[in-house]
Amino acid sequence: MKLMIDFCVVPMGVEGSIARYVAACQRILDAEGLSYSLHANGTNVEGEWDEVMAAVKRCHEVVHDMGAPRISTSMRLGTRTDRSQSLRDKVESVQALL
Numbered sequence: 032m033k034l035m036i037d038f039c040v041v042p043m044g045v046e047g048s049i050a051r052y053v054a055a056c057q058r059i060l061d062a063e064g065l066s067y068s069l070h071a072n073g074t075n076v077e078g079e080w081d082e083v084m085a086a087v088k089r090c091h092e093v094v095h096d097m098g099a100p101r102i103s104t105s106m107r108l109g110t111r112t113d114r115s116q117s118l119r120d121k122v123e124s125v126q127a128l129l
Contacts, residue, residue, distance in 0.1 A: 034080045035118060038106040039073035040090050042099030052097060056090040063089075068118055073105075077118050080110075 042052045053069075060067045060076060063086045067076040076083050087104070094102055 032080045032110055032112075033077070033115070034083050035075065035077045035109045035121075036083060036087075036106050037073050037075050038087060038104060040087075040094060041103045041105075042094050042097075043101035043103055045099050052094050052099065055093050055097060059086055059089050059093060066118065075118050 040052065040056055042049055045052070053074075056074070057067075057069060060074070063078075063082060065076055065078045065083060065086055067074050076086070078086075087106070091102055091104070
């Protein structure tokens with residue numbers, strides 16, 4: 032099943048900027064070949080359910096390995112069965128109305 036998520040991984044118990052943790056997660060998404068778009072408060076990802084969720088799990092593993100004792104992740108998930116739609120399609124449909 033195709034899935035779109037917006038997720039935000041927040042390492043807890045670390046000091047300062049979390050940019051290096053976000054970059055580590057982006058490298059995972061790249062390595063998995065998933066389509067994604069980073070934004071100011073998280074990342075949008077699209078792909079097959081199991082592949083996307085496995086990448087989120089891998090993000091947790093890597094961020095813990097980087098020294099974060101706790102992680103708080105928020106996710107919004109969406110699926111659609113009536114037609115195929117990409118992250119780009121969703122943005123373009125709104126932009127066409129502007």
